[in-house]
Amino acid sequence: MGRINEISALIDNCESFADVGCDHGYIALSVLQSGKCKSVTVTDISAKCLAKAEKLLADYICDGRCRAVCCDGLKGVSSDTEQVLVAGMGGEEIIKILSEGFIPKKFILQPMKNADKVRKFLLSRSCKIVYDGIFKDGKYYFVIKGERDGGGEIYSDVQLAFGRDSIGGSILKEFADNEIKKCKTYFAACADAVRCAELSTQIKLLAEVLK
Ligand SMILES: C[S@@+](CC[C@H](N)C(=O)[O-])C[C@H]1O[C@@H](n2cnc3c(N)ncnc32)[C@H](O)[C@@H]1O
Numbered sequence: 703m704g705r706i707n708e709i710s711a712l713i714d715n716c717e718s719f720a721d722v723g724c725d726h727g728y729i730a731l732s733v734l735q736s737g738k739c740k741s742v743t744v745t746d747i748s749a750k751c752l753a754k755a756e757k758l759l760a761d762y763i764c765d766g767r768c769r770a771v772c773c774d775g776l777k778g779v780s781s782d783t784e785q786v787l788v789a790g791m792g793g794e795e796i797i798k799i800l801s802e803g804f805i806p807k808k809f810i811l812q813p814m815k816n817a818d819k820v821r822k823f824l825l826s827r828s829c830k831i832v833y834d835g836i837f838k839d840g841k842y843y844f845v846i847k848g849e850r851d852g853g854g855e856i857y858s859d860v861q862l863a864f865g866r867d868s869i870g871g872s873i874l875k876e877f878a879d880n881e882i883k884k885c886k887t888y889f890a891a892c893a894d895a896v897r898c899a900e901l902s903t904q905i906k907l908l909a910e911v912l913k
Contacts, residue, residue, distance in 0.1 A: 775803050784808060
């Protein structure tokens, strides 16, 4: 299953859905075609990127089932939107979008990096993490599905680093094996004490996954 299908599979049936940073609009097309989501808002900060989605989704925009908005983050999205996707951006950008906007009732987040920071942020905001896994589509991708309310779970350091539901699975083990090799190479060439300490901590965390 490719990245787009992996993400689409996590989207629940709903009345209203928003894809923030939609770029091409493939995910919106998939949920509209399947009938999973009745009303869809697609947004992008770049008018050029949004234009690709507007072209792809033209029929749905015409019949009023899809709305395209050029805006930063959630600024053009109604706060009562049932389910929101933010995929393919860095974790810090995702946190900024949620902090400056709102935490949606249901969300799916696919950070390209700093997934640990996204988990920490969600737990600190008492969000419920429904699924916290990893998948592989050439590269490895962490994906987090959650809800605004009902949190309170306490994660271990390994869960924070790699996702609660990834642990024990073959994909995370493969990821950890590769990352350990990379970290050991960097460590061998590292001249900075702080960076060396960071790498050493990371290697220990990764080794936990392989136990
Ligand atoms: C790598 S693409 C990912 C596209 C799609 N979400 C996916 O996962 O395939 C990232 C997109 O996010 C948009 N973007 C970045 N920061 C944004 C922000 N603060 N608000 C809205 N869109 C943003 C970019 O313009 C770009 O189109």
